[in-house]
Amino acid sequence: EAQVTQNPRYLITVTGKKLTVTCSQNMNHEYMSWYRQDPGLGLRQIYYSMNVEVTDKGDVPEGYKVSRKEKRNFPLILESPSPNQTSLYFCASSSPGSRHEQYFGPGTRLTVT
């Protein structure tokens, strides 16, 4: 089954404790992206990757890091989480080009206290 998986689905952590949210897709997509979803703001892009070892900032990259060492994986790293990073996070993947929709993971709900 074609899918994007994320782990963990729920995470409660404390300020400053490094964490990683994993994302994996099995569709051989070149393009992957991370979004955060906040009430009234829709989805905002954090980082994206056009292919292995190619990443770039989205609209809200501050406080986040990513890596793309393998085509299927695109982890999101919060080196020193803060309460304003409490949010719902989605990973997505797609083929490149505007005609193609993005496929989304189930989401990770992060709470930073």
Add this chain to the structure above:
Amino acid sequence: GNSVTQMEGPVTLSEEAFLTINCTYTATGYPSLFWYVQYPGEGLQLLLKATKADDKGSNKGFEATYRKETTSFHLEKGSVQVSDSAVYFCALRVYNNNDMRFGAGTRLTVKP
């Protein structure tokens, strides 16, 4: 820049009512347009899309027409069901640019 504006919610309808959720966009280039649906506790799923002007996307009784002259992509359904209760997002993706822009989302609740 590229952006999407969609009708603010929440929207509450009775079962079998007609649904319209407005969506307008601003884009440079030639965008493809999408509607995604998010059911409670789940990720976003593609509902329908249109990749050029005058295209109509349709799925599960929902439809939307890509109107270049009014820069709009309004979502419609003739008779909603309780199972249609969800959050709906309008989005665009511009040619030669992989960036996808989303509206703020519209929460729909359908009551029996």
